Each structure stands twice: as structure tokens, then as C-alpha cells.
Amino acid sequence: MTTLWLTRIIPNLQNQQARRDFRNAVDLHYSVMKLFPDNIGDEARKQLGILFRAETTPQGTYLLLQSRTRPNLDILPAEYGSADSRPLTPLLDALRPGLPVRYRIDASAVRKPRKSMQQLYNLKPIVALTGPAAIEWWERQAEQAGLKLNTTHATRMDAASGVKAQDKQRVHNARTRFEGDALIEDPDLLRQRIADGIGRGKAFGCGLLSLAPAGPAQ
Template identity: 30%
Template sequence: MFLSRFRVNTARPGARRLLSSPQAMHAAVMSSFPHILPSDAPQPDAPRVLWRLDQRARAEVLLYVVSPDRPDLTHLVEQAGWPAVASPENPGWQTRPYAPLLDRLAAGDRWAFRLTANPVHTVRRKEGEPRKLTAHLTPVHQMGWLLDEERQKRLGFRVCEKPADRRLLPEGTTHRKRPHPGDRYELAIRDSRSLSFDKSRASGDRRDKPVTVVTVTFEGRLEVTDPDVLRRTLTRGIGRARAYGCGLLTLAPLTQQTS
């Protein structure tokens, strides 16, 4: 497994096109692996290509890619990077093996983390109607999605709780009737977006309804509960919309900023 980082040159037209369409970015990322054909579907229980965009400032956008094979991002450098300054020693992106981090995971260890996900649930609006997949839209429910005990068990970690002296209220809530998890847990929402884009078709003039994906970027601290399960989470992703930049969880030592 490999972890790659690519800085996007937001001043270039190609970069703006990629940043405006998760589908276009997904296609560009997958083109980094010559042996993967567009028609190839990821195997359910195998490591897959995951990606995420982190916008740290208005003109600083970083693309992270986790992949079973080392990628070749030359085409991204040409479209959305700084090709004039690229060289064999500095091709315009950084790739490093992921195994050293995966191998050092141990139960009880604590890490800073960042995750962009698509928190959804199913609802039935009327009796007798089939349940419909719906995005969580409020911070309380979005946090609740990640804090679900069964979900965390399946992912191999638990989000850490804040020490009592760092909570605003003794019970760790900000509302008596509706607890707010942001005061109890080491968890924050850094970004929430609703992305709407057209899904291109290989042939024909038929136009489907635009695809809408609600993405939420979480930051916080976690404790490893099952190292083997967490390794699978890090290499297979979390939740839905992984083709559209969701599901990639990254870890960093607590003494450093989340990567």
C-alpha cells in the first residue's frame, strides 16, 4: 500500500475543472494506475484506491491518495500542477509506503485523525413506502453517525472523550434535551458541503438527474481498539461515495497536525 500527496495548482484551468467535479477527479486519480481499466469494479473485500481533497487555505488544496500500487500522477502535474518545475527527483507529488504506519498500529494507541465521509441513514416518510437513503444534514446527526458504537466497532477504533475539565458542562452536552457530542468527544466538523454534478454517460444523449453528495470532514482523536480491523478500514475506506472523494481516513501522531 502507498500514501501519496499532490498539491493542486488552483490557478490552472485544468485544476478548476477537476475541483468542480468529483467524477472528473475520480477519473483522473484512477488514470494514475495503468493496469486498472475504467470498467474494472473494486472487489468488496480488497484494498482499493481511495482519495480525498483537503483545502487548508483558499489557494492550498491537497489531494491524498491511498492505493495498493504506486501511482503515476504525471498527467495531474500537467493538468493541475507545476509541470515547468517538475523533475525526476521532484516529479510534483510525494509517495511513500503505507506499511510502516499500518504495521505500528497497536490496541490502545491514540492518534489524531481526519476523515471526509458521506454520513447517511435510511428513512421512511410514509407508512408502507420503501426506506430511502438520506444524508445527515445537521452537525449533531453527522457526528452521531461517526460516534455510533456499532459503527466504531466495525471500524476498529473509538473516538476519544474529552477530559472532564475541558467540557463546557459536566455532562458533556450543550442542550439538556438534545446532547451535543461536540462537547463530550474529541471530534469536530471542519467542513460540510453539498456537491451536485452531472454524471457523464459513455454514449447517448440521455441526461440523468444530477448526482448530489453531502460530504463532511471530521477531525479529532481516536483510540485503536482492533488493529487488524483498523488496517482494513484505512485501506478499504469508510461509508459510501468513496468514488467521489469520501471514505479516506488518515492518521497522524498527536504531537503533529492531522495529515
């Protein structure tokens, strides 16, 4: 498997561009993509395996960025903030069946109603899920990723939104944060889903699955 890199960027929120990026998912996407080669062609984000998630904690705000290619952090603007990268290889190599882990993901939980249902109930082509329906969606995704969930806590997040510069198309991806404890059932499948991301909106801060070792399951 290609090496995955995990980068942590701690923004200087006194910097105008950093403040703008962390308020707008589209601007953040553009800033992230600038850290990588620009000659990849179509579906560059997918080919480079770029996924990211903004975190706000009592200690401050930061960005987690995962990619198949190490980003060029020298491209970050002066006074944008601090950053460092490290390979995810030790974590991924340690995954084994039955290993207890903690997980976190900001995901866009949605469903696509059949056209007959759309017409009957005047539904949009893509419907955002919340509450128990969102949790059921995540349970299916986790099972398909080789995880057996023990606990799940779901928190509805602000949508990942913004306006694309090229065509002025508005981006709006509903987000739910899922976190809890799980056991690994299929390490190979899990490694692949970590690399690929889960769900929609991967270009705008959704789909990055993070794992950390947990204590023995009770």
C-alpha cells in the first residue's frame, strides 16, 4: 500500500487568509490543493488521496490533512501558521483483527430517494440524514469498512459550504461527526477505506476516518 501522510496545520488566526480558510470549506480546499503538484490532471484530489478535517478544541484550532503524497509545506504563506507531516505507516501496520480502537469522522450522511419518491414527496435528489437515520447510515459504512462498532456518538456539525471560484456553484455538504469505540474486523479493508475516505464531500472536509488505539473492550 502506498504510504499515507498525516499533516497537522495549526493556523495563525491573526492571519487573514488562515481566518478565511477556516470559515469557508471551498477556500480551505483551494489552499490545501496548492500544497501538492498541479500537473496531476483530472480528479487530482482523488489520485493524491487528499482528505482533511478541521478541528476546534479547547487548546485551539487545527487542520488534519491526509494524503498519498507528502505536501510541500514550504508553499504555505508566511505567517499562515505552523505545520508538520509524518507517515501513517506505523498506525496502519499495527491494525489487526480484534484490536480495539477509537474512531472519529466528519461525514456527509445522505441518501438518494428513488425518482418516484422524489416526485411523490417533492424531495431533493440528495437528502441529508440526521438523528437515528444518520447513525444507521454510519453503522452501514463502518461495517463496510471492516469495523465493528461498540459505541457511537453523533454530533450535527455546521455544513461544509462555500462558492466555487470557477463557476460560482454553491457547495453545501451537511456534516455529522461520528465518534466512539470499535473493534477491527478486516484490517486490509479498513486500510483501504481510510486511504479512500468515506461518503460524499471529500473535497470539502468530509470523509477522513481517524483511528487511535483504545483500551481493551469491556
